[in-house]
Amino acid sequence: MYSQFVDTGVERMRCAEELPELERAFQDKIDSDIKIEPKDWMPEAYRQTLVRQISQHAHSEIVGMLPEGNWLTRAPSLRRKLILLAKVQDEAGHGLYLYSAAETLGASREALIEALHAGKAKYSSIFNYPTLSWADVGAIGWLVDGAALINQIPLCRCSYGPYARAMVRICKEESFHQRQGYEIMLALCAGSAVQKRMAQDALDRWWWPSLMMFGPPDAESIHTQQAMRWKIKRHTNDELRQKFVDQSVPQADYLELTLPDPALKRNEQTGHYDFGAIDWSEFWSVLKGDGPCNRQRIATRRQAYDEGRWVREAALAYGAKQDRRRAEFS
């Protein structure tokens, strides 16, 4: 998802008796749904896993501004421009809340951002695909924000208080994001043949990467088991992916668009939609840096950061001068 592959640093699950006392008390709190707050004791592995997960999520919000930002100056009406601008602005806000949540765990925004720019931090693979037409903005809102929502609603109940609270605010906005995207698709599909083709082309390109957003199958993974015991993950990747497919098929039908998967079929026994095999080699390749826009996205972020350094330094220098002046007067 926005954090598609989080290492918990755990190699083996331990049973309750094996846990030291502090850790057992910690796990008891989690088991009885008491939130962990920044000042509470927590195992180092829990803290590090959360920093990794929250920062991957924050980076995804920020890098995720770029593909849609690519169409901000070209939105086809003033109304669409305002809606998209408000949406992209929300994503910057999500990044801010999430970096702040990571800071409650002792990480610094500066250091996290530098890790991203150095290519050491991950972010969602989905944002490494290009936005080639206006319909891509619709497809992103509909599918990418839709997938984000499915993944993030359970995180509103995550065990770490600041993260859970950030997710509550974020989820409210994500549902508006999904609606604006679907509304763009509706307008295109009700439009001319060329517009409809634009919509289908966007769906063809975004469908499979959207399914990859949930990450590789992980039911068997030790990291998933640990993350679930800590209640920082609530469902397996495949459960969430299935939910997304089940939700999206009728939405695509309503648009009279075709999902690019010949194997997609309703399974009468399970009531779910079966779907074709995902190309995980593409996923791993994009996650490792070899996707259509990985280099470009990081270069853009790094450039903005580097070119803005003098501005941030000036603001700090001015703030320090003001503090000194106030001290002299008091």
Added chain:
Amino acid sequence: MNRQQALFEYLLRLGDNALILGQRLTEWIGHAPALEEEMGSANIALDLIGQARGWLAYAGTVEGAGRDEDDLAFQRDVMNFRNVLLVEQPNGHYGDTIARQYLFDAFHYPLLTALSACTDQSIAGIAAKASKEAAYHRRRSAEWVIRLGDGTAESHAKLQQSFDTLWPYTGELFALDEVDHTLRRTGVAADLTAVRREWHEHVTRTLAGATLVPPQEGWMQSGGKQGRHSEQLGYVLAEMQFLPRAYRDARW
């Protein structure tokens, strides 16, 4: 020029200023110096483009030729845009953007405040709401001018250069022509002499607070309000108008 033509021109000036500056600010999104500035720039752009919709929709009504806000935003060419040259100038570095924004905000706020008392009720309504937004814009950009001017030696030098470069575009803000004269007679147009007084006072105070030197008065650029623009505007429009022009009858 009759009153209706003058009113249409006047509304285009108000709408195009807001639209083009808002469009310029959206170019920053994803590229700003800090996350807070991504959000701040987006806020100002949202306000300005929102204001542009109000002005252009009313301009369409006044014109009476069936053009709506989008027809006016997306289907006019450079020679028919009426924004001042200042707002179409490129973003440059963040200091250039802040200087451009401040010089405009310091004009925009008193202008909109004056228009809130306009005899034309539609103008007064849009201006009353917009002036509240502009008050915040001016406060924010003035704070940035002071922060960058009185920040580091590097930021000080950069910002001084930004003001020196943009200064020749400030004369046009207050230049009167037939449009103003026609509308002044009926109490519609704002008194730009009074607006200029407030602008000058505010700018002088802010530059002093920022330890910047007021640029030398001298030759001033002009022409934007009459449709004679700089080379910059064509590229802004080419980008902004691409979709509605490439797909003439499409609805989005």
